[in-house]
Amino acid sequence: MTRAMKRLRAGVAHFRVCRSLCSGTPAIARRAKVLRGEGTISVVAKALQMQKQGKDIVRMEVGDPDFSTPDHITASAVEALHAGRTHYEGAGGSPSLRRAVAAYLERTRPGLEADPDKVLCMPGGKPVIFHTIAAVCEEGDEVIYPDPGFPAYETTIEWSGATPVPLRLEEASGFRFRHEELRRLASPRTKLIILCSPGNPTGGVLTREDLDCAAEIAKACNCWVLSDEIYARLVFDGQQPDSIALRKDMLERTVILDGCSKSFAMTGWRLGFGLFPAELVEPAQNLAINSWTCVPPFVAAGAETALATPEEVMAPMRLEYAARRDLVYEKLVEIPGISVAVRPAGAMYLLANVTGTGMSSAKFADRLLEEYGVAVLDGNFFGAGGDGLIRISFAQSRERLAEGCERIKQFVASLKP
Structure with missing residues (x-):
């Protein structure tokens, strides 16, 4: 056997050993595993999927205005x-x-x-x-x-x-x-x-x-x-x-x-x-x-x-947000088991405490979407300080928000023994 052939065989053998030792995909950097996704995105995806299935979902989870760009x-x-x-x-x-x-x-x-x-x-x-x-x-x-x-x-x-x-x-x-x-x-x-x-x-x-x-x-x-x-x-x-x-x-x-x-x-x-x-x-x-x-x-x-x-051109949009805030706040505070500590002074969100229902905020949000078709967010998505709270966005029309609040009321009522 020539020297060249011996080197070729040795190379092939080395390659086979390396392939057996390095099975699977290459590793990714540790820092790539640090960044996390956003819980909001997963709920949005689920709500969209349910809508594609023909279900009527009240979208109170995402801060995306229903207004069109002027x-x-x-x-x-x-x-x-x-x-x-x-x-x-x-x-x-x-x-x-x-x-x-x-x-x-x-x-x-x-x-x-x-x-x-x-x-x-x-x-x-x-x-x-x-x-x-x-x-x-x-x-x-x-x-x-x-x-x-x-x-x-x-x-x-x-x-x-x-x-x-x-x-x-x-x-x-x-x-x-x-x-x-x-x-x-x-x-x-x-x-x-x-x-x-x-x-x-x-x-x-x-x-x-x-x-x-x-x-x-x-x-x-x-x-x-x-x-x-x-x-x-x-x-x-x-x-x-x-x-x-x-x-x-x-x-x-x-x-x-x-x-x-x-x-x-x-x-x-x-x-x-x-x-x-x-x-x-x-x-x-x-x-x-x-x-x-x-x-x-x-x-x-x-x-x-x-x-x-x-x-003055954009002021009506802000006034409409304030009206939507008032609608959601006033309807939620009337639901036994739900408390709202703060009438929001800005933005397009409200945090409601659902611990009075006997459920965790995560389970409350999951069941509300699955059983009553209302998408809200578990407060834990926003840190430990959000435990027991759900975030509700009032970026939808007053009609849809009223419908969502009514479904929340029905859901909470269904939990009573």
Whole structure:
């Protein structure tokens, strides 16, 4: 046998050994297993599947407005498509879009100074959360975040290697945080504090005193703040939105998150934006360049039109949300076994306590969908602070909300011995 043949046989034998030792698929990175999905998405998928089967499902689970995007906004995007605006634009948004965002932020938050060069536009609000945490947090850091709160906070913190530190929002306090609790949780390891007002899933709005306290603590810890203000234009009963960034020396350490999805019924357009401190603009923008590059220019055209829309044009939508809130609140508080601690002051959500029915919130939500065709969310999707609660979205018509509440009443009545 020639030397070449011997080498070939030895190679084949080595390959067979390696194949036997490395059976199955290659391993994935540990960090890929850290990020979790969102419970909301699974419930939405189930509700959609039931609808496809011909079942009448009242959709009270998702924060997707039933309003259509206003025609003048859609027309701007269509015009941009016909004009050929289908090519790359700068990461973080075109100069004109960034100027439009800056002007909008200043108009809706009197006293704020928004530099267009510090605005980054992204495909939705979630990338602002992800890019902020990725830019500032690492192993050894701690991040304080609201509980119950938007699920993306906790899982992204864990992905970054930092330690999530939940700040409990309790029914008894109107789903505001206790000032002494925030002071207790804050430490030299605190790298970021996340606030959300109006809140998802709580519908609570932080007071001036709450924001003053958070600003004081953030400066004492020398940490960053992510202020999730995506529902800032959806506040009710004559209240005016406030921002921690308006406090002295806070703009330079605060990321303001906002977008078009909720205020203008543009959830599917995927256009969010952040106003970043100067030091965070480049790292956040570099994350954009290396992931999604830019927002579609025709979407940007629609967003520019939306952001310039006069307040009186969008006011009826906010008033309708307030009417829907009142309807749901008033019907739920009359159901024995269900309590609602807070009439929401903003956003499009209400948290109802179902422990009086003798059921867990998870089982309540599952059976309500399966047996009565009403989709709601288990509060545990939003953290341990949501245990025993269900989140109800009042983003549907009053007729559908009334039907959903009636079915909830019937379901609870069926549980009585």
